[in-house]
Amino acid sequence: MKKILFFLLSLWMAIVLQAQPKQEIRAVWLTTNPNAVDWPTSKNETNQKSSLIEILDKLQAANFNTILFQVQSYGDVLWDSGIQPWSYHLTGTPGKAPNYDICAFAIEECHKRNMEIHAWVVPYRVGSNSYVTKYDDCALPHVYKVHPEMCVNYDNAWYLDPGLPEVRKYLVDLYETLVTKYEFDGINLDYTRYPHANFDDGDSFKKYGGGANRDDWRRENINKFVYELYDMIKSHNPGMKLGVAPIGCYKRIPGYSGWYAYSDVFQDPCDWAEKGKIDLIIPQLYWDESSGYSAHTKTWIDNCNGRQLVAGLAAYKMTESPYWQTSVVIDQIEKMRKNNPATCGVSFFRTNYILGENAKIKDLYNQLKDNYFKYPAHIPVMPYNGVTKPDAPVNVKASVNTSTKESTISWDVPEQDENNTSIRYYSVYISESPDIEIDNVENQVAHIVKENTFTYTLPDDKIYYFAVTAFDKGYYESGLSNVVKVSASAGLMDADIKPVRFIVEGDWLRIDTQETVVSVHIYALSGTLMAHGDISEINIGHLSRGAYIVVVTVNNGKIIKYKMIK
Template sequence: MGSSTSPPDPATPKRQFRGIWLATVANLDWPSRPGLTPAAQQAELRGWLDLARRLRCNAVVVQVRPAADALWPSPYEPWSAVLTGGQGGHPGYDPLGFLVTEAHARNLELHAWFNPYRIANHADPGRLVADHPARRNPDWVVAYAGRLYYDPGIPAVRSFVQDAMLDAVTHYDIDAVHWDDYFYPYPVAGQAFADHATFARYGAGFGSVEAWRRHNVDRLVEQMSDRLRAVKPWVRFGISPFGIWRNATTDPLGSRTAGLQSYDAIHADTRHWVREQWVDYVAPQLYWHLGHPAADYAELVRWWSETVSGTTVELIVGQSTYRAGAAGQDPAWQNPAELSRHLHLHRAYPQVRGDLQFSAKDVRADRLGAVSRLVAEHYSRPALAPVAAGRGGTPAPGTAPPPPAVTAAVRTPTGVRLDWLPAPGSTPTAYAVYRLAGTDAADPTMLDDARHLLAAVRATGAGDSYADATAAAGSAYTYLVTALDRQHRESPPGPARVLTAGSDAFSVIVDNDTPGGFTASAAWGTSRWSAGRYGADYRYTTAQPVSDPAWFTVTVPATGNYRVEVWHPAASGYHPGAPHLVQTTTGLVTRPVDQRADGGRWRELGVFPLAAGRRPVVGVSRWAPAGGHIIADAVRLTRVP
């Protein structure tokens, strides 16, 4: 295919956050009811994670601290009642530990979802376990609208809830800390949040209780951001706020909406958190339809896109999947295309990096086929998670690992099995597997979107594999595998592995820019001038009577006979007899190649006996009479019977 390029397909983005909220509070999603056996709870959880994979999601956001309790053995708070039906009851296993293992086995990011201040969905402290922190510290507690909350204005409370959440960060390999929109409670008409004594004690210097409350929430966000970075800087911090910050009629910086203002109602200055870059991502709950008279979805996407612009904060949109096809919703939600239309709109806003569906049971219900339609139109291919930029512009630790080496591509009764090894000394988190039709697929832009992405699979720490069940029997394919670190940085692909039509013979391609696969001195320049090149560029030099070959290094899997082919662009000013060298089991063999013609395709040098192992196998020499540039571009080795 040479060097032709094609623009990325917006329908198959290579990078896109795709997540599902899995709520545990009140057993909304999981466990389906309290008191299930450990085996039943685990089976349900596996089912949810399998659903996420089937829908080609790459993340789950699971509520692990629904109400001042825990889904892990916390030294700070009791076991959650959603597990056993009784607060403090041991569930017989470690749910968070199990969740981390199972999510990562499916290469799903695990965002641990915490609610900072909610204590209980009732107002009776006596129903809490005797050693509950809220009972040990009754002055921390405010009863409001039939529920119990920790008082956000007390510094000791802010410190405690952070300690409780960071315990999970410290002891488990989670990928992100996630908060929803509950800070100060949503207002209820005729009721006041009883924190005026706290304001009198801690509110000096503030002109109003509202400004002081916003300060309290700001401090919680900023402190958690700093502490999280100090404990595990690679763990991301995301918040999912109410979708409206302020209306433009109240504040010119606000959105053209007429709804509840989170800045004023629950004292959450979400715009400030984004502009200060205290968070890695923001996932506003844009739970309105396109054209809503008070809160138009399109207007809110515009506003949030502008809000994150110029920051490192990713914008992920919280989707009201629960509305689609549900009784009592606006007529717009009876249109099975409404959710999909949201994602079509996102294509005009590059700041939108993905979506988060609320909640899991509604995703599974798929009323009106709305979720199936969204998946068919927007999740038709897998996608890698966006690269984590590093909070506040600070580079996240680590770099992309070096590329892996594919050790086998074997046809099986059900498709093709690929095996590979990480580069020596590297520890990738995951791998991306690509498949291109044919054996001459060299266009690097083919990896710019997900059209050729088969899967992203979790690294095991040793040899890894992937079963391509969609490979057609007898078809020719080129497979590429890249390595990813935990920030989702991607290596260049390792040497291509080729399956020729009707054969499972070993075949590998090494380009001049294959990491670790090509070496040349400074006398070899780099060019993109010729259109018939393989990949992005090629190397060139002048003929000189010096020993200065460029070498292509190949891992030969077994001693045997191999067909050796070379690829080069062609031009009248190239050399008529460029010397090509092959290291065979019987010595060095030289073959001249006329590079003035027949470029942009594979040209056979011959079949040669090669020894097993990794070494420079094919070289292009400069030792030739004057006569034009000598080109080194790509080689292909194929084992023959």
């Protein structure tokens, strides 16, 4: 008997490991850079709006949930900042504002589709010699002309000098106009580094170096900017996230060569994570295994201090190399999921390489839509910003139209917790068993419901059970509501079935059930037994933060499974 149970448990764990996570970031970079543009491809306002809607509709159909929307290219921007000019490729005229608010429009359309949208900014890189002069005659010229004392020319392109305190203030002031005007879900930093070790910052180093090692001084310059930016963002909008897309190699790994964030371009995102000044890291892991994809991923996992870690994937390479097949990208998604929750999603560079017409691109999109992203995913939680637990919806009711088989589920808003945490949305679950497994994405019949009612057409005359959960602003999910029992032929059969509840309080896991608990076993995702007991409360204080599988046996022999996040 034990062997049978162990086999079933091992099989079930294997399925869990390969299944789609319930919470996962599925992101894509959407460029507005004229040198590599996803959008816009027209100067006409109507065409711009319709094409962005078409892009978002296709991404929504494949269950993407995060858009990294570029709002700054080379010292020019997509919002009325009063500090940097409007990007010329919006209207064809440098510095000219479009006739509509692009950021407000993009935010509205993403939020309609239950997508997060992060403003993608490029702080230090401000354009080639030929690019910046396009803005010479604007009412608001380019920064290289307004503040030449803050700019350095390197390799025929202009950069703001990270070593100048006035550059930090200039950038924080610039992004403050974005943060205070718009409800972006996050800010995502790109190219937040030096362009090269040969960058000519001798004057600023002489003035501000203070005898420090030059490499350490350069890293500290970038660090200070990120710290100040993070603090500014949180002072205005504590819920707005700060993310970064660093070079994919953090530090040197024996056996691999390349450019390293820490030592070659003086970028240290893991310091920002350690100091609590970043929420999300998306390293650009643009290699296959021969160049160290998994090795570099592990380095980020070991050093990201528990911050959300998302793998940046090079979908664009499918069009550049005959060796970079769809299978390479799919393999990287699978490896990311095996590291979950240490890694919690993927981001693709860039939108055209997800939605384009190339055969390999179409194949990747279809595999995502029909398989790997088949079920929608919630945004992962950020425990380091504070763990919350909303109350479950109450008074769940159901009615059934037996002629149409439509079942309408309604519920009341739960009471707010002691912190008055607001409810973001609800999820509705269906099962053929009253013990509804809410971590099985196939049981989630309605991913996001923003009202207090939901109608579903029952597929047949079987008996079904419905329940509802609430998600708060931090994407934390409540326990199950009361369970209702319905069928298409008999209508409502029972409106107050008590669900089994798994409650984590401090160092204890409590199983709240009307049955008698016979045994509780807690397993790591690897299958290793981590804790066990024979009562409804079990100490979990010794467990590290992460995901675990809880298997409960009750007195009638029934086995209940639960995925616990500690």
